Amino acid sequence: MGVSARLVAERVEAAHRECWSVVLAATVRVTRDLDLAEDCAQEAFVRALRAWPEELPDNPAGWLTTVSKRLALDKLRRETTLRRKLPLLVEEPGEVEQPTDPLRLVFTCCHPALARDSQVALTLRLICGLTTREVAAGLLISEATAAARITRAKKKIAAAGIPYRIPADDELASRLDVVLTVVQLVYTAGHIAAGPELTRADLTGRALELAQLLVRLMPDEPEPQALLGLLLMTQARGDARVSEDGELVLLADQDRSRWDVRLLAEGVSRATAALLKADPPGRFALQAAVAGLHVTAPCWEETNWAQVVRMYDAMLLGWPSPIVALNRAAAQSLVPGADLAAVLGELDALSKEPALKAYAYLPATRADVLARLHRPAEAAAAYDAAIALTANGAEQRFLRRRRASLPTANPGA
Numbered sequence: 001m002g003v004s005a006r007l008v009a010e011r012v013e014a015a016h017r018e019c020w021s022v023v024l025a026a027t028v029r030v031t032r033d034l035d036l037a038e039d040c041a042q043e044a045f046v047r048a049l050r051a052w053p054e055e056l057p058d059n060p061a062g063w064l065t066t067v068s069k070r071l072a073l074d075k076l077r078r079e080t081t082l083r084r085k086l087p088l089l090v091e092e093p094g095e096v097e098q099p100t101d102p103l104r105l106v107f108t109c110c111h112p113a114l115a116r117d118s119q120v121a122l123t124l125r126l127i128c129g130l131t132t133r134e135v136a137a138g139l140l141i142s143e144a145t146a147a148a149r150i151t152r153a154k155k156k157i158a159a160a161g162i163p164y165r166i167p168a169d170d171e172l173a174s175r176l177d178v179v180l181t182v183v184q185l186v187y188t189a190g191h192i193a194a195g196p197e198l199t200r201a202d203l204t205g206r207a208l209e210l211a212q213l214l215v216r217l218m219p220d221e222p223e224p225q226a227l228l229g230l231l232l233m234t235q236a237r238g239d240a241r242v243s244e245d246g247e248l249v250l251l252a253d254q255d256r257s258r259w260d261v262r263l264l265a266e267g268v269s270r271a272t273a274a275l276l277k278a279d280p281p282g283r284f285a286l287q288a289a290v291a292g293l294h295v296t297a298p299c300w301e302e303t304n305w306a307q308v309v310r311m312y313d314a315m316l317l318g319w320p321s322p323i324v325a326l327n328r329a330a331a332q333s334l335v336p337g338a339d340l341a342a343v344l345g346e347l348d349a350l351s352k353e354p355a356l357k358a359y360a361y362l363p364a365t366r367a368d369v370l371a372r373l374h375r376p377a378e379a380a381a382a383y384d385a386a387i388a389l390t391a392n393g394a395e396q397r398f399l400r401r402r403r404a405s406l407p408t409a410n411p412g413a
Helices: 005-031 034-051 060-078 082-089 100-109 116-128 132-139 143-160 169-191 201-217 222-236 261-277 283-296 305-318 322-332 340-350 361-372 376-389 393-404
Strands: none
Touching: 005 034, 005 060, 005 100, 005 116, 005 201, 034 060, 034 143, 100 116, 100 143, 100 169, 100 201, 116 132, 116 143, 116 169, 116 201, 132 143, 132 169, 169 201, 169 222, 201 222, 222 261, 222 283, 261 283, 283 305, 305 322, 322 340, 322 361, 340 361, 361 376, 361 393, 376 393
C-alpha cells in the first residue's frame, strides 16, 4: 500500500532538517567537490519524493546518503574524472564516516585560506542547509552579499585543493575560533528561527552535537568546553521560553521550575571549568559566565546585572563588536539605579553602526528603554521598526503585544 503524498512531503522535509549535513558531508567524502556534492544531495531528496510513496525507508538518513553517493559516483564516471578522483576516495587511517563527517566539513569550510566572512556564510549554508536568504538574515547582510561569499568560498576551496579532513593537532588552535563561532551561529539560527515557529530543533541539535565533538577532539581546550556549557544552559531553558499557547516568554517572565536541571548542572559545570582553566578567559568563557549569572540567580530581579556588565566590558576589551556593545547597553539598563537616558544615548549611537542596521534587537531594546523613560510614542515607533526587521512569527507577535501595552500607543496603527 502506498503512502500519501502529503505524508511523504512531511517526511522528506523532516529528513532535510535532520539529515542534510550528514548526507552532504558523506557525499563530499566521495566527490571532494562541494558544488557536485550539494547537487547530488539535493537530487537525493527530490528522488525521495518520488520513491517514498511506494515504501518509507526505516533509515531515511541511510537511504538518502546511499542515493546521494551513488549519484555522485555516476556523475564522476560520466564526466570521465573518476580515475583522477580515485586517490581522494582513500580514507585516512582511523577515519570514521559518522559522526565526524559534519565536523570534517565544518573545518573544510573554515580553512584559513578563506576569508572569515566567507567561512561563516559557507558553513551556515552547507552544514545547516540554510537558504541564502536565511544565511543573510543570520549574518545581518544582504542576500546578494551572502550569495557572493558562498560562491567565492566554494571556488577558493576547489582552486586551492583544500583537503576534507579534521586538521592535525598543530593546526587546530588557529582554526578553532572560527569553528566555535560558526557552531554558535548554527545554534542561534535554530534558537530564533526564521518562520512561524520559534525554534528549529534540528539546528540547535546539530550545534550541540558539533560542540560535543569539538570537546572530545580537544578535551584540554577551555573554549570548546565554554561553548558547550553556554549552549547547554541555553537549551535547558527551552521549554520555559514558550507558553502553553505557543507564545514567546522572555527570561524575565519564565517559570524557572520548567528549566531542565540536568542540562543546567552540566552547562554550569563546563562553563566553570572553562573559566578556571582559561587565563585570561576567552570570549566564549565570558559569554558562558553571563549565561551562568542568569541561570544561577534565584529570580530575574536578583540577577547580578553589575557583574553581567563587567563580563561584557571584558568582551569589549578583547573582542569588540557592535552586538557586544548592544548587549552591554541592555544589561546596563537593568542595573539598579541605572541612568536610562545615558543608556538611550549609547543605543542611539549604535544605531549608526552598519552591522546593526537590520538587527531587530537594537530597536527592540530602544523601545524597552524608551517605555521605561515614559516616552510611549517613541517606544511605539521603535517597536514598529523591530517588528519590521523580525523574521520569526513568535517574536513578531511578542513585539506587537509589547507595543499594544504602551499607555498611549494605538494598537491598530
